[in-house]
Amino acid sequence: MSITRRCVCPGSYDPVTLGHLDIIRRAAVLYDEVVVAVLHNPAKEGLFTPQERLQLIDAELADAGLSTVQALVFENRLLVDVCAEMGIGAIVKGLRGETDYSYELPMAVMNRRLSGVETLFLPGDPAYTEVSSSLMKEVARFGGDISGLVTPRVHEALRARCLP
Ligand code: PNS
Numbered sequence: 001m002s003i004t005r006r007c008v009c010p011g012s013y014d015p016v017t018l019g020h021l022d023i024i025r026r027a028a029v030l031y032d033e034v035v036v037a038v039l040h041n042p043a044k045e046g047l048f049t050p051q052e053r054l055q056l057i058d059a060e061l062a063d064a065g066l067s068t069v070q071a072l073v074f075e076n077r078l079l080v081d082v083c084a085e086m087g088i089g090a091i092v093k094g095l096r097g098e099t100d101y102s103y104e105l106p107m108a109v110m111n112r113r114l115s116g117v118e119t120l121f122l123p124g125d126p127a128y129t130e131v132s133s134s135l136m137k138e139v140a141r142f143g144g145d146i147s148g149l150v151t152p153r154v155h156e157a158l159r160a161r162c163l164p
Contacts, residue, residue: 007031007090007120010079012041013053015154017136019128021060023094026122028069030092036061036071037082047137047161050075056154063151080115091117096124096132137162 009024013036027034038053048056050073057071074082079091091111095101101121108119131149139146140158147155 004032006033006035006088007092008035008037008083008088009092010037010039012044012133013038013057014046014048014133015053015157016057016060017131017133017150019094019124019131022125022128023122024069025064025066027092028066032068034069035086035088036069038071038073039079040075056157059153060151080111080117083117084115091119093119093121094124095121096129
């Protein structure tokens with residue numbers, strides 16, 4: 001009997017960046033199935049609606065041919081409850097540096113305390129060290145060049161949303 005090994009790549013994805021897509025692609029090598037969970041972060045105000053974020057991710061996954069990855073929106077849910085419901089064995093997140101580690105560690109410890117689910121950290125690709133959704137939004141808002149850091153589709157969506 002074979003067991004499907006499933007992980008989740010959770011995040012706000014407002015919007016998805018090339019850094020996110022790199023982690024998702026690498027998680028798909030390690031696991032049979034990957035769930036990209038678009039979740040609410042109460043500390044962050046959204047530029048795109050959860051459904052808009054999902055549409056952007058779906059389009060990128062289709063372009064990348066990542067057939068074992070599915071993206072879903074979960075509103076007002078704990079990540080650990082999503083994991084339990086979907087039979088997800090691990091949370092996979094990327095770390096760009098120490099600041100990410102300080103931010104991610106308490107969540108990883110809390111998620112393990114709540115349900116036993118483990119978090120695995122992948123080192124972020126150095127090519128995307130400066131890439132965060134927040135920074136992409138800020139640079140796009142003032143017309144800066146973020147090509148090579150987000151996909152052309154996401155770049156266009158940011159331009160359309162941010163520029164007058
Ligand atoms: O991309 P982000 O904003 O760093 O992702 C953070 C996110 C959305 C993964 C986190 O806030 C989260 O898991 N939210 C869902 C609610 C939850 O489970 N909160 C407790 C975390 S210990």
